[in-house]
Amino acid sequence: MEGKIIKGIGGFYYVKTKEEVIECKARGKFRHKDMKPMVGDNVIINVSNGKGVIEDILERSSELIRPTVANVTQAFVVFAIKNPDINFDLLNRFLILCEHNNIKSIVCLNKEDLATNEEKEEVKKKINDIGYDVLFINAKKAIGIELLKERLESEVTVLCGPSGAGKSTLINTLIDRSHMETGAVSDKIGRGKHTTRHSELIEIENGYLVDSPGFSNIDISFIDKDELRYCFPEFEEYNHNCKFRGCIHNKEPQCAVKAAVEEGKINEYRYSFYIRILEELLDGRKNKW
Ligand SMILES: Nc1nc2c(ncn2[C@@H]2O[C@H](COP(=O)(O)OP(=O)(O)OP(=O)(O)O)[C@@H](O)[C@H]2O)c(=O)[nH]1
Numbered sequence: 001m002e003g004k005i006i007k008g009i010g011g012f013y014y015v016k017t018k019e020e021v022i023e024c025k026a027r028g029k030f031r032h033k034d035m036k037p038m039v040g041d042n043v044i045i046n047v048s049n050g051k052g053v054i055e056d057i058l059e060r061s062s063e064l065i066r067p068t069v070a071n072v073t074q075a076f077v078v079f080a081i082k083n084p085d086i087n088f089d090l091l092n093r094f095l096i097l098c099e100h101n102n103i104k105s106i107v108c109l110n111k112e113d114l115a116t117n118e119e120k121e122e123v124k125k126k127i128n129d130i131g132y133d134v135l136f137i138n139a140k141k142a143i144g145i146e147l148l149k150e151r152l153e154s155e156v157t158v159l160c161g162p163s164g165a166g167k168s169t170l171i172n173t174l175i176d177r178s179h180m181e182t183g184a185v186s187d188k189i190g191r192g193k194h195t196t197r198h199s200e201l202i203e204i205e206n207g208y209l210v211d212s213p214g215f216s217n218i219d220i221s222f223i224d225k226d227e228l229r230y231c232f233p234e235f236e237e238y239n240h241n242c243k244f245r246g247c248i249h250n251k252e253p254q255c256a257v258k259a260a261v262e263e264g265k266i267n268e269y270r271y272s273f274y275i276r277i278l279e280e281l282l283d284g285r286k287n288k289w
Pocket residue numbers: 110111112113114137138139140141161162163164165166167168169170181182183184185191192193194195196212213214215
């Protein structure tokens with residue numbers, strides 16, 4: 001029988017089949033292989049006497065590490081306009097992570113009630129400049145969420161973003177009931193009180209939602225230095241026009257990406273961000289050697 005793991009607790013996996021949710025154990029073989037079942041996995045199970053065993057894991061289309069979820073197809077990247085303030089480096093890291101995992105992303109700026117129109121215009125421009133659309137929402141009052149609701153159809157959607165941004169509030173609003181714990185942002189650390197910890201798939205009409213704990217930092221050091229340039233969609237049309245094949249747009253001469261930055265076709269902040277991440281990756285490599 002085929003199903004999807006929607007939750008994992010204490011060595012048990014809860015597998016949703018067409019009819020029901022079945023508590024399953026994983027077969028021992030997964031311990032020896034480097035492959036452990038993950039929430040989101042599509043699996044083949046064997047059921048006898050109401051007890052299930054996971055026999056096989058089907059190929060994953062994507063694999064997120066934090067939260068640990070397989071087969072996510074899109075991300076709502078949720079940041080608050082204020083309280084806590086937007087950390088642009090962190091936003092860019094989320095976007096890179098989505099690109100790296102081949103996950104579509106929609107940038108949702110929550111708590112629109114806390115910002116003036118001028119402030120909204122300013123951030124909108126900043127984010128548009130790096131090539132992404134922005135959706136202003138108020139998760140608490142369900143304002144601006146129609147488009148998000150439409151986009152849920154047939155997708156496994158993860159909500160990611162910093163702590164206190166309103167991810168859990170948005171999930172509760174999207175599913176129209178209280179499912180996730182939410183909490184006030186503590187004044188001292190700007191972090192939500194009830195930080196979301198476990199990962200589970202929340203079933204919706206025709207798809208799944210995944211909440212995630214808020215992150216204040218994201219490790220992207222596992223990305224290959226030669227792959228990083230493909231995580232910047234705006235580089236795409238220039239990536240192969242550089243003089244040197246395999247140009248990583250750093251110190252190489254006659255680089256099409258650098259030329260595009262100079263001509264104002266690629267945002268300067270994004271390029272300098274790219275270089276900073278690249279240096280991080282190069283440094284990491286040095287340390288490993
Ligand atoms: N003013 C305002 N407050 C909001 C809005 N959405 C959420 N909040 C508040 O922001 C706080 C944090 O919300 P959560 O949903 O817990 O945030 P989270 O992103 O899930 O936080 P973590 O689980 O810690 O990662 C709560 O006090 C919410 O009531 C909004 O649109 N406007």
